Structure formats: C-alpha cells, structure tokens
Amino acid sequence: MDSSLLIWAALLTPLAGALLVLLARSPRTALRLSSAAGLASCVLAAALGVAGFEPILPSAAGGWLRVDALSAAHLLLLALVGGTSSAFALVYFGDEIDRGRLTPRQARVFGSLWCGAFFALTLLLVSNNLGIMWVGMEATTLLTAFLIALHVSRESLEAMWKYVLICSVGVAFAFMGTLLTAAAAPAAGAPQALSWTGLLADASRLDPNLMRAAFVFLLVGYGTKVGLAPMHNWLPDAHSQAPSPVSALFSGFMLNSALYCILRYLPVADRATGGGGWPRELLLGFGLLSLAVGAVFILFQRDAKRLLAYCSVEHLGLVAIGVGLGGFGTVAALVHSLNHSLAKILAFWSVGRLGQAFGSHDVARMSGAFRASTVWGVGLLASLVALTGAAPFATFLSELSVLRAAFGRGIVFALVLASLALAFVGLLRHTIRLAWGPSEVEPRRLDDGRLDRALVAVTLLALLGLGFGWPQPLLHVAESAARVVNGEATLAAGGLR
C-alpha cells in the first residue's frame, strides 16, 4: 500500500470504528466491534511503524503528517499494547456481560471512546506539526475521561474529575510551550512555524531564551500527562478506577505517548540552547524525583491497581533518566519503555481479571491469587516480578543498561540504584502476599479460556525472551529512534545484544 494511503488508513480506521460501534444494539456486538476496530487499527499502526524504517519516510497531507524512526517505534508500541488490550477487552468485558454488569449503552460508550483514543494517539504520533501533536494529546485526555467513570461510582467520578482537571491544566501549559516555541522561531507567524522538521533545521536560529521558557512549559505540561513527579497526583486515582483494559492502555502506552511529545522537543531545544544538554538535565531531574517518589509510595499501597500506578511513576521516571543521560542511555530507555509496557499490561490484565474473581482490588482481599485462576495467577506473579526488575525478565536487562549509562555520573548512579533497590523490596513484599498470602475472602473460580491463556503466554514469553538479549531488529528500532531524540548524536559504541 502507498505510504500516504497507509497513514490515512491508520487514522481513519479507528475513527470509522468509533462511529460504527455506536450502531450496535447488544453489548456483545459493541464489544466485538470495538475490539475488531481496535485490532485493525493496530495492524495498520504496525504496518506504518514498519514503513517508518524504510529509506523513504511515509508522509501525507503536504508534509503535515510524517512518520520517522521515533514515531515508528511508538507506533509499533501502540500496536502491541492497543492490539493485545483490545483482545483482553473481549475477555474482561465478556465476563461483565455474562454477569449483567455492562449495559448496551456502557458497551457503546466504551467501544466508541476506545477507538477514539486510538485515533487521537495515532494522530499525535504521525503529526509533523507540533500544534497538531498537541491537539492529539489533549484529545486523548478528553476521550479517555469517560472511560475512567464507565462504571459510575463516587470513586470513579472523583478520579475522572482529577484526571480531567489536572491533565487539562497540564496540557494547557504544554500549549503555552508550543506557542513560545513558535514565537522563538525566526519565521514566527509563518505557516511552517510549528513544523517539527522546519524547527529542527532552523534550531540554531531559534531564540535561546524563549526556547528555554518554552521547554520548561512543555516539560511541566506534557510531564503532567506522563505522570512525572510532582505532577503525578492524577495517575494513581485514574489508573485504579478505570476498567483494567483502559488502565493497561493508560499505563502501557498513553504515558509513553506523552513522553514522546517531550522527546520530540529535546533535539530542537538542545540545539537552540547551544547543545550543552540543558533540556536533558532538566528531564533527568524530573526522572530522578519520579523514580524516588514512585519507589517510596510503592511501599505503602493497599490497592493493587494503585500499586501498579506508582510502579508506572517509578518506571517512567527511569525512562526519563535514561533519555536525560543521552547517548546509549536513550537506547536503553526506549527498550525499557517497551519492557515496562509488556510487564505492565500483563499486570493490569491479571489484577483486572483476579479483581473480578475477588470482587476487590484490595491487596489484603486479593491475596492468594492462584485460588481464583492458575493462568492469571501466573500472569500476576510473573509480571510483578518483572516489574521489580528481577532476572531473567526483560526489565532486568534494560534497567541494568540504564544503570550502565549512569555509571559515569556518581550521584545519579547512586540515586537510581537506591531507588530501584527500594522499589524492588516494596514490590516483592506485595508480590509474595498477592500470590501466596492468606485471603480474607473466598474468590469465584475463573473460567480461563483459550484467549486468556494465549494473552498470558505470549506476553510472558516476550518478557522472558527479551531478558536474554536484544534481538537485532529491536536494537535497530531503538537505535534509530534514539538517533532522532539525540539529534543525530553519535551513540556509544556497542550495546547489549
């Protein structure tokens, strides 16, 4: 297929799916339609992601839409997280339909907003215009807000309000940053003023003071959506109250997509401010704080989904640290964001399914997960151990690589090591309790189907496989994307293969 056609197909398929779902009468039809549209969108996103590594980059709409290695790597991640979570939605909501807990209206709302979120995420990834990228980011907030309160309760409404308000204010700051970037351009006011390729080519001519101010606004604004501390307050509430497929999409990709927006600006801001690495240092500072905050809060969590949310703050902090270190650190960070997403989607699926069996996400009530389901018990145990960063899982290798990148910087290295150790202890304690601890309630035994087994097995195998080395195609994707983030900087020789 022609690459420009592929971009349009990747954008319009989820949009068509969102409209089609609204016509469904029964909840099961709506669910099947939304999952089918989600899967189709992800297949197209994957195809577009692969095309992004061809010698001629896909582009459309006169250069407004463009896919390079960085967006292609994220499109592949979207395809992975979105595709598998669409399949998981069939399992999760199928159970709710069986028990009469999902009305036709709720199923239509879910399907429509789920596909709408895929459209917004794809739009922000394929946009070469930083203004349109911002529009896509804000649209993801608004489209996913009602997904948090799909099952209306006091808790879910509270989480939804905090999410909408904090993220909208944050993303408004990012808009101010976008406008300041446009004002910093020598061609301010010209139609190409917000074109990323144009800005990168002209980066050395941007006003350094305005660009500094712009980057601060952008980092705080998009950083709010990433869940970087201290702007992370919305994240535990939203992740814990959303239905599990939505939590998986939030944690497995939406946070990464917000970080992607920051990564887009890094090479521009770096060049504009003299190439001394000032924007990276700022990102590194936020990363260190997030890693430490996430690690400390993991210790005190009582709700399994809130625990996973703080785990996201910790891991996204680590990714920010890797990017902040630059060079090989960026490659390690990009691989770690894939590994974190794999572990996190499996963890949210498992907690979601087991939560359906126990009727709660409370750690004390959910303890002894294997009594509800062997398949999801294995999924929970393996994903939580992977999230601790233990061998032989993929996260061990990527955490080690970020640490290796930080080795030359004494204090950073020590802080990362101490925070990771704290998170390891905290998470392992919860893991043992969740897997084998005594439970306060007798769970309903889950009927694990073929799809349940396939989802757990495939994700687990990927987590294990990537723990023994990074295959050449993955390394190629990460290195190519890192080159974009590093502004064509020479990467450190070697790498873990």
Added chain:
Amino acid sequence: MESIADRLMLLLILSDLALLGTRQLRRVILIAGLQGILVGALALASHPGSLTARALWLAALGLGMRGLLFPWLLRMVARRTDADSLDQRLQPYVGYGTSLLLGIAMLAGAMALGARLPLPASTPSGLVVPGALFTMFTGLFLVIARRKALRQCLGYVILENGIYGFGVAAVGEVPALVELGALLDLFLAVLVMGVAIYRITEEFDHMDTEKLDLLRG
C-alpha cells in the same frame, strides 16, 4: 497608552483582579465571558495591517466561543446544579481579600518575568507577556484556591484565555488547522468538565472538591 492592544491588555489585567476578588459565581462567569471577548478583540487588534478573511473568521469563532458559548454553558451547569445557593455556603481555601492581595504579587511576578522574555519585534504591546502570564497565573490560582468544581473549571477557562491572548499577540498566525483543533479541544474540555460536574453533583449531592477525598495514598 498608545495602541488598542495596550488598552485591551490593561483591561485584561483589570478583569483578572476583578475575578480574584469576586464572590458571586454569576459575576465570575460574566467576567470570564468578557475576558473571552477581550482576547478575541486582541486577535483583531494585534496585527491590523495583515488582517485576512481567515484571521477574521477564526477570531470571530474564538470570540463567540469564549465570550458567549462558554458563559452560557457554565451558567446552565450552575443552574442545573443549584450552584448559586451552594456558593453562599462554601468558603474558598483562600479568601477573596487575600486572593486580591496575592493577585497583586502575581502581577508583579508576571511583570518581572515578562521583562525577561524577549519577544518578536512584531508584538503589538509591551503588556502582552505580563498580561497573558498574569491571566494564566490567575486561572491557575483559581483552580487551586477554589473548592467548588465549577469555579475550578472557570479557572481553567481563564488560564486558556491567557494562553490564547499570548498566542494571538506574540505569535501571530498559527495554521488554521492548529487553531481550529485547539478551539475544538477547548470546547470539548469545557463540555467534559460540565458533564463531570453535573454527574458529581448528582452522585455526591454537592460539588465541593474538598470532599472528593475517597481516593488517597
């Protein structure tokens, strides 16, 4: 005062001070709407020599939305949730007098920051950055310092007014598609917040965000 843009920015600063000291919700909505008209007019006054039909209809659209549609929408939410009577009982985290004093400090901060930010020569008024920053600070302050969800939503609208004011005066034209997308997002944000407030009031029987404290830790 030399240009119309200067006068509009001055009015914007005065409206921010009024917003900080106003107790009645109805008046706050009215002033936020007037601010929408002010920043809409700023879009027209900023670059009078290069006014195109495209710039005109985009400015008119922004003005209509910020100046008329949002106040109408927020009034409707206020009526449906009986916000006026609730407003009498709910004291904000920071009192109105103190808010006004803090507002003067924020204005001084915005002036100091504005003086350090070099803007393109085409910027129509030296008050653009201080005025826009002060409006943003005011909006953010209202989001943080007010207890009622509707007032927090108004804070967000005011924050957006400040950003828009900065954009039209300091950046000039951004592509129409970007401006339309941003307007659509803003409209959706206000709509989503309005629906959320309505649902919160239905479920909790109030919109006091201090009592939205079930989720902790």
